Amino acid sequence: MDSHDERMAKRAAERKALEAELDREEAERKAAASDPSAVVVRGREGSAMRSAVFLIGLVALAVILIGSSITLIRLAGRDYTDATRTGRAAVDACNQHGPITNRGFGSWYRCSATITWDDGAASRLTVDAVFTPSDIGTEVRVGDLGQYRTSKQLAREDTPPRPWLTWIGFLVGFLGALPGLLAVLIIRKPLRRQRR
CATH class of the missing domain: 1.10.287 (Helix Hairpins)
Incomplete structure (x- = not known):
């Protein structure tokens, strides 16, 4: 059996070894914290x-x-004075589109109308963002601005153009x-x- 002094010396040596191990781990943690690559890894967390x-x-x-x-x-309107011909439109029906479409934000109407041109010709058209349901039953003076892609471009006489808005x-x-x-x-x- 070991004497009391030997057991105490053995325990003190174990304690010193444990303290040395803890000191070494603490030094490794401090070195890793001051290592720039460890900081970058920590900075990348959540970056995705x-x-x-x-x-x-x-x-x-x-x-x-x-x-x-x-x-x-769209809200800027078109200039009636640029029209190649003018006429009167009688709006038949309107369908509302919106609030988010390829014509921007807000509601606008696609309306079908019969247009009697001043030269005597008549045509039936469906146009976007020119007429509203309040125009049904009334005659609206319009001007023909020509064709754009597949649709006829019209300008209203009672709507002034706003080029600054364009x-x-x-x-x-x-x-x-x-x-x-x-x-x-x-x-x-x-x-x-x-x-x-």
Whole structure:
């Protein structure tokens, strides 16, 4: 059997070894905390989520600005004095569209109308964002601005054009293209990395 002094010396040696082990672990933790690569790893935690939220915010901002641009340009109206011919429109029916469409934000109407031109010709047209249901049963003076893609462009005599609103719409559209371009560049980078 060990003497009392030997047991005490043995316990003191075990305690010193345990303290040395704890001191070594503490020194490793401090060294890892001051290591720049450990800080970078800690800084990257949650960065994918932040990047996704930032990208979604950029896309939403681009959509809102471009939609606002289209709305402003639609609300600017067309110039009646630019018409190649004029006539009277009798609106038959209207369908409401909106609040968010390819014509921007807000409600607008697609109406069918019979137009009797001043030269005696008559035509039946369905046009977007020119007439409203309040025009049903009344005659509206309109001007023919020609064809754009597949639809006839009309201007109302009682609606003055607002070219300044068109220019503001173009400016807002340009501002909306910037976050859209930035979003495309951000998405493109990881896609290029995956191709390699």
